[in-house]
Amino acid sequence: MTPASFTARGWDRLRLRQSPHMRNLAAETEFTTSHFVQPLFFVDGLTAPDGRETIPGLGDDNTRCNERALVETVARDLDAGVRHFLLFAVPAEKRGTLDTSHVTRAVRAIKGAFGDRLCLWVDVCLCSSTTHGHCAVLDAKGGIALGPTLEALAAYAVAAADAGADGVSPSDMMDGRTAHLRAALDAAGHVRVPVMSYSTKFASKFYGPFRAAADSSPQHGDRAHYQIDVRARVDAIQSSVRCAEEGADLLMVKPGMTSIDLIRPIAEATGKLVGAYQVSGEYAGLRALAREGLVDVDAALVETWHVFRRAGAAYIITYGARRAAALGWPVR
Numbered sequence: 001m002t003p004a005s006f007t008a009r010g011w012d013r014l015r016l017r018q019s020p021h022m023r024n025l026a027a028e029t030e031f032t033t034s035h036f037v038q039p040l041f042f043v044d045g046l047t048a049p050d051g052r053e054t055i056p057g058l059g060d061d062n063t064r065c066n067e068r069a070l071v072e073t074v075a076r077d078l079d080a081g082v083r084h085f086l087l088f089a090v091p092a093e094k095r096g097t098l099d100t101s102h103v104t105r106a107v108r109a110i111k112g113a114f115g116d117r118l119c120l121w122v123d124v125c126l127c128s129s130t131t132h133g134h135c136a137v138l139d140a141k142g143g144i145a146l147g148p149t150l151e152a153l154a155a156y157a158v159a160a161a162d163a164g165a166d167g168v169s170p171s172d173m174m175d176g177r178t179a180h181l182r183a184a185l186d187a188a189g190h191v192r193v194p195v196m197s198y199s200t201k202f203a204s205k206f207y208g209p210f211r212a213a214a215d216s217s218p219q220h221g222d223r224a225h226y227q228i229d230v231r232a233r234v235d236a237i238q239s240s241v242r243c244a245e246e247g248a249d250l251l252m253v254k255p256g257m258t259s260i261d262l263i264r265p266i267a268e269a270t271g272k273l274v275g276a277y278q279v280s281g282e283y284a285g286l287r288a289l290a291r292e293g294l295v296d297v298d299a300a301l302v303e304t305w306h307v308f309r310r311a312g313a314a315y316i317i318t319y320g321a322r323r324a325a326a327l328g329w330p331v332r
Helices: 003-014 020-025 067-079 101-117 146-163 177-187 208-214 233-245 260-270 280-291 297-310
Strands: 036-043 052-054 063-065 084-090 119-124 167-170 250-254 273-278 316-318
Touching (some): 036 067, 101 146, 119 146, 233 250, 260 297, 273 297, 297 316
Parallel strands (some): 084 119, 119 167
Antiparallel strands (some): 052 063
16 A cells, blocks of 8 residues: 555544654543643744843743754743644745745754654744745735745645654645645655644734734735635634645634634534634733733633633643643643
């Protein structure tokens, strides 16, 4: 049996069984630190004195890091019980052509230092690299050039996997990108690398701190023509269905707190595990309430995480993942 034919028949199950980290993330009868994913921001060439820059609204423990600070951050997070990380890699400068050297350097630094002690997911998108800030290659009229965009995304995903990433997570919302990445990974010999797709991602106003951290704000227009309208329930569910049909191993709703109603319907429609991304604006909003003395931020985080789980979230991406053990979650 060839790898290509086996992919359709078996790897979709085996990818999430292949390591303790993957099995723990997919465990449905527990709620441990293994169900949390901590975002990381690597900025190539960052020259801050301590290797870090603050991110507005996200607190002192969420920073943009150079290579040294990135490794130090991951070391502390591992000691705190974090097992899954989602890496966002920002190049030193924006170029007109795709350059993957910054992401490969970050992946090799993390996996070289920690190996199988963690599971490293890599966000796959072009917005941090393009001069216009959109998640795609644009044509001469400013529209999406879908073919070149899919090729660039596939090259990015393969480069991350070549460098040692445990999984890739496309966030661009381009049509057909999950199937294109899956085919490219398989052709490059990465049939074991799972795809955690941003399958239902809304054109939300809650991404502000992230866009500052990833240097990814669009320089013209907005992303409403490729992200999902917040009023569109059917489109939101069907978007995840398409990603599942194209080969995504894990699905996701984003923003998580404003998509609670969609998690279980998507899981039922696809038979896939569905996670929730507690995005930067949602997390920063809780911290802002705490600064005004209106909420206990730790108690609020605990509440939101239990609500995600109650709604059917299989895993939670949150900027507070590194605090989960201290807030009572068993380390697994």
